[in-house]
Amino acid sequence: MILSRKWLNEFVDLSLEEYGDRAFAEAMTISGSKVEVTEDLSQTMKNVKVGRIVSLEKHPNSDHMLVCQLDVGAEELVQICTGAWNVHVGDLVPVALHNSLLPGGVKITRGKLRGLPSEGMLCSLKELNCTTHDFPYGEIVAAALLNNYHPIDPEKPSISADIKAGDKIFGKVVAADVKAVENAGLNLWKVSLDAGADAEVVTKCQNIHEGDMVAYDTQKNAVLTLAELHAEQKEFPNCIADGILILHEDCKVGDDVAVMLGLDDHVVEMEITPNRPDCLCMIGLAREAAVTFNKELKLHEPVVKATAGGDINELAKIVIEDPELCPRYTARMVKNVKIEPSPAWMRERIRNAGMRPINNVVDITNYVMLEYGQPMHAFDFSCVDEHEIHVRRAKEGETIQTLDGNERKLSTDMLCICDTHKPVGVAGVMGGANSEIVGDTAMVLFESANFNGASIRRTATALGMRTDASSRYEKGLDPQNTYKAVQRACELIELLGAGEVVEGIIDVVPGEIKQTTIKLEPQKINALLGTDIDEATMRDILLRLGFTLDGDTIYVPSWRGDVEHYSDIAEEVARFFGYNEIPTEFAGGITTCGGFTPLQNCERQIGQCCRSMGLDEIITYSFISPSYYDKIRMPVDSPLRDSLRILNPLGEDTSIMRTSILPSMLEILTRNYNYRNKEARLYEIGKIYLKRDDGMADEPKIVSIGAYGPEMNFFVLKGWVENLLADLDAPKLKFVAEKENASYHPGRCAKVYAGDTYIGVMGQIHPAVAANYGVDAEFYCAELSFEALYAVKGGLPVYQPLPKFPSVTRDIAVVCDAAIPVGDLNDCIMAAGGKYLKGCALFDVYQGSHIAEGKKSVAFSLTMRSDEQTLTDEHAEETIKNVLTALEKEYSAVMR
């Protein structure tokens, strides 16, 4: 919502001098109407004055420039050179003087143009940041001046260079010399011509001056424009439909153009929360400002004279067929409408509120919307069949062409304004082209209605047309506002002389309009806020906000649909008591302990362990593309392919909830690889989303590890996994070769178990998967179930006495089948070693010369120790013997 401070002053005395931008913004923000930005419009245009053209001459050094002498209210005339040809002696024009500023930050200084000093610039509409909507008379029509003719092909001119008055151009069109030009009304010029014979023409073309030569249509008695001459712009480069804005405002020489345009204003952009649609208008914000600054709110009661006679009730009938979607429909009628531009003050206010002026009738509806917050619609009542308005839902198959020219298909849940046969408007969204006010119209119906917000929002969304009206309606408007608004519109019609208002009002209220009451309970309010505000203060705040009180009963004003509970009253009180005046005080209450749960601590521990091993933490999106399952070669019949699917995703890439965390990790590894980062070691503790029968998801967490780089291999990854589980004091780990997981290298993948608990999978990513990601590097990943990790986490460690006696180390090397996993040998050794064997560490695996084909030599270092005494040689020998016997028996592994 954009608030004009100048306009605000009509309702509340808050002068800019007394309440500067900062103070105003601060106070309004603190009371709940958040100010986003304040713009001082006067800073956008400076030193632009109204000037009168005293004389006009051709520039001696230019074939297209004019030299003007202007009276700008200073002692001396100023000289300005211009390239625009639509100016005449006596015109009032906007003059950007030396050191002036134009909208968009354009600075104008004096200079020389073709050798002549120019003290500034004459301004066009565009240079003033306006359009013909702001100044409808600013539209420029240009005649084709033969003296400006530049043939496209100099060899073959369409008009000969020595053409003279009376010479035929084509048909009845001849060349004519301009002998005199005289103003003949707004944008009209009486031109005396010598077209062989004397002629006199009244034309809209503004660029004609004495001495010019024009194309004159002797039959139509008209001066031709470029289009009429079938000429191209480049043939008449200076005869353009653009030029200086000739002012026809109530202004005089020396006036500040910025003031004339209403730029002596500060506009405040406010963020209005959706619960306060009543603040989307001047009166609503004025009320807030009045209470904020403790000022009087000056409201005006519209008065309508209704001079047209008749009675709307005899001329029109309004039927609300769907009271639920239209709780109220109020209408008045205006006859003999004269479409004109609105007066400057109205255009200025509309402009400063961020809208564009159009014409008096449209501007009045917009003005009332800005002032009262009530959207209005005016339509040509003669287009309404049988003079009956039916407010109903659209019928199957109905369509309407809306005012923006688009054909709209209506559905049966859309509320429409219809006559007896067809829709003439989409309720609360946009009117229909079939009832548009195009020219002067005999009968105009002003609609001021209340519609169901949710319905309007759905309709606007479905039609893809969120309008100023619909965006207000959708928040739920005050049903009591329709009457005042239509009255105000009619008052303005009379004030502007835009038409004659017909007697009577149609005001259909099919149901009861709810009056909310709340009990005033000051102690409850204070208890909620933690304050000690007295009741009188509360009552005062409420009264000033427009609430009424009868004893302890609060009557909520109709525009405050958001207030329905004592906590809402508490907010109203708090807003104007001041949120920042509420004390800062701890409530105390029952002390709670707080802290991480064991599960959360386990997650923290895992994260810490990962980082201690050099892994960086990542955060990835929970949603992925369904094609990622193919990328990781997930089997087509895998139940994990049945993901939760977002019905309205942003795009395919974020359309399903991941059931595997692997694609996320691979995407990040790939990105880092493509960024040419030499290595990456990453982890994430993230959720996967497994579809449940009830349509919701189980959301288990996965510890995802991924890495690549020159030092990466399977065993580095395995070391990390081992460390992680060791850190958790998990039971004995087991790594089982896994060939079936299609995402992983079949020869470099393992399932991880702690005791009997399956923890997850780890290994090198299958080269085909890497290729799917466009990568030829070795990626290593692990996917470990957080739930399983938590389940195998050991309890509190119990102290083990430190060894009292020295240990003995013996190395053994055995030769066995190459296919036997070292892990199995290791297990065998530990099982056979007995009580003295404390450790077994692999230190060499060898295949090659001296070892038979298909065999390998495996060397272990065995640590033995007795807990009761220094280990004897006999015990050590016996242990080794038992180990070797077992190895030979179980794996045919023999001492090398």
Next chain:
Amino acid sequence: MKEQMQGLRESSVKAILACQSIEELEALRVKYLGKKGELTAILKQMGKLSAEERPVMGQLANQLRAEVEGALEKRKEELGREMMEKKLVDEAIDVTLPGVKQTVGHKHPMYNVLDQIKDIFIGMGFDIVDGPEVELAEYNFTKLNIEESHPSRDWTDTFYFTEDAKILLRTQTSPMQIHAMESRELPIRIIAPGRVYRKDEVDATHSPMFHQIEGMVIDKGITMADLKATLNLVVEKIYGEGTVTRFRPHHFPFTEPSCEMDIQCHKCGGKGCPTCKGEGWIEVLGAGMVHPKVLSGCGIDPDEYSGWAFGMGLERLAMGEYKISDLRLIFENDVRFLEQF
């Protein structure tokens, strides 16, 4: 004999002084004092001496032995010192050569900030709770007093899994308020950080997935004054002691009264600058007193209990803290980015 001894004294002392290594010195010790050494050879002649001369010579010989041993010992010490010094010189290194890198991993910057906040709240007796991201509309909206027609329920804003719009990706962590009220014993003090989802295209300030932290207190006698006191303390812990705050009215369907909390811009001290977009204040969170409708909807008697709740965005906090200019960096996970924190 006396002369022999004198000669031995002179030659041995000279040789010892000239000696340049421990090994040579040991050889000299053997040469002079060893069983077959020169002194022993001289002493062997003692038998030829008279009984009177013997003790005199014996004393002289002992004296000589002591002298030679002393010279040896002294020289040994000197040599030891010289060798140590030489060794130290030889072992000198260029201390500016790089150290051996131990790779240490990094917590994601956003979780750094989150952990900081968790610590603050745990210190105030809060628990940390986690909950479903695939959520019922009932929890994400309805029970939070967000009406059926509210724009945030639009399919253009919220991701849905079912045509009837009953199952969705939570758009806020606020449903955790409801879960907590329904499942926990009173009083409740919780924060609930987590992922939330909204239908925003990815750009420098938007992401379809981001993180929020929800906080809630329900107890007897909880007031807006308590909300202010607690959140002021939290903000001071995050942004530093003496951080100036303000509360201004706002609107959330599930709190009443509602507010937003601003901190005074640390860059300009409230004068207005580009960091605070000229306002002098920076918005940090939204909060309010839990709406009595929400309380009673969860089976808590609003006449007996009251509470407050807040919600804040984690990404913006982390971006502010670390001066991260683009939200996309957070989810890009470039190691060159991650390793900075």
